[in-house]
Amino acid sequence: MKICVLPGDGIGPEIMAQAVRVLEALRTDGLAFEIEEAKIGGCAVDADGVPLPESTLALARAADAVLLGAVGGPQWDALPREQRPERGLLGIRKALNLFGNLRPAILYPELANASSLKPELVAGLDIMIVRELTGDIYFGQPRGIESRDGERVGFNTMIYSESEIRRIGKVAFDIARKRNRKLCSVDKMNVLECTQLWRDVMIELSADYPDVELSHMLVDNAAMQLVKNPKQFDVVVTGNMFGDILSDEAAMLTGSIGMLPSASLDENNKGMYEPSHGSAPDIAGKGLANPLATILSVAMMLRYTFNQEAAAVRIEKAVKKVLADGLRTGDIYEPGTRKVGTIDMGDAVVAAL
Ligand code: NAI
Ligand code: MG
Numbered sequence: 001m002k003i004c005v006l007p008g009d010g011i012g013p014e015i016m017a018q019a020v021r022v023l024e025a026l027r028t029d030g031l032a033f034e035i036e037e038a039k040i041g042g043c044a045v046d047a048d049g050v051p052l053p054e055s056t057l058a059l060a061r062a063a064d065a066v067l068l069g070a071v072g073g074p075q076w077d078a079l080p081r082e083q084r085p086e087r088g089l090l091g092i093r094k095a096l097n098l099f100g101n102l103r104p105a106i107l108y109p110e111l112a113n114a115s116s117l118k119p120e121l122v123a124g125l126d127i128m129i130v131r132e133l134t135g136d137i138y139f140g141q142p143r144g145i146e147s148r149d150g151e152r153v154g155f156n157t158m159i160y161s162e163s164e165i166r167r168i169g170k171v172a173f174d175i176a177r178k179r180n181r182k183l184c185s186v187d188k189m190n191v192l193e194c195t196q197l198w199r200d201v202m203i204e205l206s207a208d209y210p211d212v213e214l215s216h217m218l219v220d221n222a223a224m225q226l227v228k229n230p231k232q233f234d235v236v237v238t239g240n241m242f243g244d245i246l247s248d249e250a251a252m253l254t255g256s257i258g259m260l261p262s263a264s265l266d267e268n269n270k271g272m273y274e275p276s277h278g279s280a281p282d283i284a285g286k287g288l289a290n291p292l293a294t295i296l297s298v299a300m301m302l303r304y305t306f307n308q309e310a311a312a313v314r315i316e317k318a319v320k321k322v323l324a325d326g327l328r329t330g331d332i333y334e335p336g337t338r339k340v341g342t343i344d345m346g347d348a349v350v351a352a353l
Pocket of ligand 1: 011015069070071072073074086089257258274276277278279280281282283288289290291293329330331
């Protein structure tokens with residue numbers, strides 16, 4: 001297994017160090033992998049003048065999986081758009097054709113009080129949102145702001161091809177098959193033709209997955225149902241824009257940004273794995289960041305790119321154990337638990353493994 005590690009900026013290097021320790025702990029168990037590290041984001045701008053150097057992209061292309069920390073920070077905010085750290089992230093996603101974004105929203109029982117919803121509504125919550133990441137209105141042409149009839153008009157194009165819908169649908173059906181065989185496809189077919197096609201293709205695809213129960217929901221209702229009765233969902237599949245919004249909504253049901261991993265996959269299950277949070281400049285360099293989202297991203301990497309389900313489950317169980325033992329970083333701390341820093345949390349996960 002070839003893994004390209006990109007720690008990035010802010011808390012990135014701190015949380016990545018703990019994630020790599022967890023990987024190393026599995027090496028002694030017989031997992032064989034090579035790790036190569038490179039720069040992306042602001043640190044790459046400082047060193048090479050660009051957020052995604054050619055050498056970084058070459059390493060990422062040569063690897064089977066990329067593990068990323070986070071990029072960005074106030075010291076790079078004044079740079080022109082092309083040089084900003086976030087450009088590195090968009091660039092690598094596009095270059096690697098990572099169209100399948102998996103965003104789990106899991107509520108750990110020990111963190112039930114962190115949710116914005118009543119504990120009984122979210123206890124045991126475990127949703128997987130599958131978001132298409134390289135198409136839709138975010139990339140469609142034509143787009144722009146122009147002058148028409150003496151006033152400015154702004155416009156974008158919502159567009160999906162059949163093949164783009166089918167490939168993300170397959171990712172979602174395959175995941176549903178590995179979970180509880182329930183898939184909800186979210187669209188807005190009552191007003192948007194593009195999403196009528198989305199629904200049609202999902203229905204066609206379902207013929208290949210007779211064992212998975214496919215349902216459909218309009219996006220406005222889905223937004224409502226997510227806060228009304230989130231546990232009705234298991235796997236949700238949707239387009240780029242609806243997925244952007246719904247995955248953030250679902251993440252907040254778990255209340256803890258420092259706990260949520262993510263995966264972005266290409267057609268061959270090569271993937272980039274990263275925490276859902278950013279570089280947290282407010283706590284960077286202080287040893288306070290929660291490394292669990294990045295450690296759980298390692299588990300997703302082992303599951304989805306390397307098919308190492310047992311190793312993935314071991315990491316997830318180790319994380320549950322440290323939470324059950326009462327260890328908490330600041331972002332998930334509550335009275336009666338033990339507040340620890342980034343390194344102590346990494347130590348505890350490695351010990352639990
Ligand atoms: P953020 O996610 O970095 O931070 C939001 C809040 O959550 C902060 O108070 C932070 O301290 C806290 N937080 C985040 N991760 C944490 C962790 N692991 N442990 C404990 N607390 C944690 O989002 P924000 O502040 O909007 O963005 C900061 C920078 O990160 C910006 O430059 C932004 O562009 C960048 N960013 C990068 C992303 C990425 O690399 N994928 C995603 C989102 C933002
Ligand atoms: Mg978003």
